[in-house]
Amino acid sequence: MSDERRSPGRPRSQSAREAILTAALELVGEVGYAGLTIDGIANRAGVGKQTIYRWWASKADVLLEAGAALADVRVPVQDCGSYEADLRAFLKASYRIVNQPQMADLLRAVMAEAQINPAFGDRLRSEFLQRRREAFAIITARARDRGDLPERPAPGTVADIVFGTIWYRVMATHQAFDKRLVDDLAALLARPSSGSSGRRRSAGAGT
Amino acid sequence: MSDERRSPGRPRSQSAREAILTAALELVGEVGYAGLTIDGIANRAGVGKQTIYRWWASKADVLLEAGAALADVRVPVQDCGSYEADLRAFLKASYRIVNQPQMADLLRAVMAEAQINPAFGDRLRSEFLQRRREAFAIITARARDRGDLPERPAPGTVADIVFGTIWYRVMATHQAFDKRLVDDLAALLARPSSGSSGRRRSAGAGT
Amino acid sequence: MSDERRSPGRPRSQSAREAILTAALELVGEVGYAGLTIDGIANRAGVGKQTIYRWWASKADVLLEAGAALADVRVPVQDCGSYEADLRAFLKASYRIVNQPQMADLLRAVMAEAQINPAFGDRLRSEFLQRRREAFAIITARARDRGDLPERPAPGTVADIVFGTIWYRVMATHQAFDKRLVDDLAALLARPSSGSSGRRRSAGAGT
């Protein structure tokens, strides 16, 4: 029934894979991304360099996969009753991810590499950033259905604002992503648009 | 009258300085930041490597200084009559800077380097990011005095939102910084704080 | 009678053996000995690397065995009537071997490897060079018995001169091993020693 035809040849070593991801995470914490080298990861992991090059295109890709495990905190997509509550839940989940010890350094590193290496930038977008945006899109879509989504800005722009603010704090100001920011963003973005359009929607929802 | 006591020895060559900045800008456009090397800049500029190392700490510092010329578009700090108008003026000026041809690439490069090289990160913050925030702070301070600054978020957080959104578009989505975003951000941030909470706070403050 | 007790397990694949020897010969002609790799031989032969390592110690050993087939031209050991005629017959046989198309390259390769890898050097001596010397020793021994062997040089030194000259042409000058060299060497080495000993022998032969 199952089509899991094993390919011929020695199978990939899971222990090597895990040792590499662990070593990369440890090393980036100890020596920073600039000091991180494939040689260093290979030595720490007790692995040949080729084994890294065989499965990852760059040290940033290793980090990205290592980070995927840490970022396993699943975004809460269940309905909290209102757009603002949904927003707050999403932001709190993001807050928990970003405030993990090695996570901020890792995020800085992968975003930096994405600027320098366009091919990695594409991978970062498709395998990480886009997924986060899609999760967020669930919230705005639900709010639109529910009727409490402000008319402006458009959902894509809202995502830019939310993610942009978080990334800016991580990369530029090195300020903590604290609960106050959760409150500020949720309140700001959930507040009905000024002018007639907002009222119209409220009226519609109230009917 | 003038205190320009010339130091002894041969003075710094202005032609070399300009050739270096020009070469760096050209090369980063041709080969990207990853392909940019001190050797390459020196060759293109017809200059010895040592001349670069004498005056700049890294290729990112060369770019930062090269970019300063491009970013000469001075932020408008004059009063436009309302917080929203001031915001819109500031955002339009930023829009003009970011949309210069080589500027987005240059911004990406220096922000990436800042993540990788902490010492450069400090220089970027103190010599560029902080200056932009200070210019923006004039606007929020004036709005506070004028009385049309929403109570929340705090001015620093507003700056995080504004700059964060712009940087995120430059670095993550590669979306254009268009006039629609100017409108959205100005409208969103100038809109008065929502209903009861704002009033409650005012009431509390008044007691 | 026969003790050919077959060991259990799958017997060695003759088709794999032949494919390997053929692939090695082809490849050394196409890419040279430096470009010859075990991986390359295995791929060309459609064989796993392990199958090569199981039966040969190095790529030079593969070539040595591959060359053994080409060098099948057996040295003529039958008596031609005189030392000079025997010499000439031996040299002509060597000439036919060396002038085979792939043979000179193969000889160069194995002699080079013997200099670099002492263990292979021992194998080359015992399995190839020494056999050739033993074949040659038959000629000098017969000449001694017959009485037309010059007193000097000693047979071992004569072998050094004969083989040395051939190898030098193959390795150092890349000159063809031509019939003129056959004549020169045969005439030189069969000529009676100068001085009293030579005369004594001549006298003896004349009696």
Next chain:
Amino acid sequence: MSDERRSPGRPRSQSAREAILTAALELVGEVGYAGLTIDGIANRAGVGKQTIYRWWASKADVLLEAGAALADVRVPVQDCGSYEADLRAFLKASYRIVNQPQMADLLRAVMAEAQINPAFGDRLRSEFLQRRREAFAIITARARDRGDLPERPAPGTVADIVFGTIWYRVMATHQAFDKRLVDDLAALLARPSSGSSGRRRSAGAGT
């Protein structure tokens, strides 16, 4: 007067050059040619790898230059009175070179590399082997003039025999190049050709 216009830039470091040649000679003695690496030479010499690659094309070229110093024993070209005496003097000089402690290993290595790397083979021929042959050619030319050069073999073939025998002992039999071989070769090659041709020449020379 002198046109030794120094080129601009830092001049080549003689101390680095000598350290590299010394390190190469030491290492080839310790670990053999197969174990000799550019990395190893660079480390032993306290030098960057690039400094080696800048001036030499391969480790064999380093050895060849290192060996040139050892082989400084100049071939004696002065007239010893007879062809046989000249031959003996040349062979004794070669004997002294080959019997230097590191020399045999070095010769084996460069000749091996010449088989494997054709470009190096050309360099070895033009910079070493050919020079030795030219020195030897002086002896045969002088003998021809003097009249005591046997008619056959031709001078080039005589050189093949002399050098071939020496190289064969070094590479194939690992026998010492001893004084007995000097005597044997000198006697063999100086002995007049058999038959009338030799006598004719003697007669002519005697007139």
Next chain:
DNA sequence: GGTTAAGCGAGACGGTACGTCCGGTCTTCCT
């Protein structure tokens, strides 16, 4: 006819050296 044992193609593994590139320093001569 099942069991055992070895050989087989495939290909991942830990390593080592390769030759290149670049960083940052230095040493020269020239201005």
Next chain:
DNA sequence: AGGAAGACCGGACGTACCGTCTCGCTTAACC
């Protein structure tokens, strides 16, 4: 003293092979 030139040491890069290993499979001999 600054600058152009370019060699220097150091060290990471990504590649190529090495020789070994672990798979599933095939092929025989043996019970």
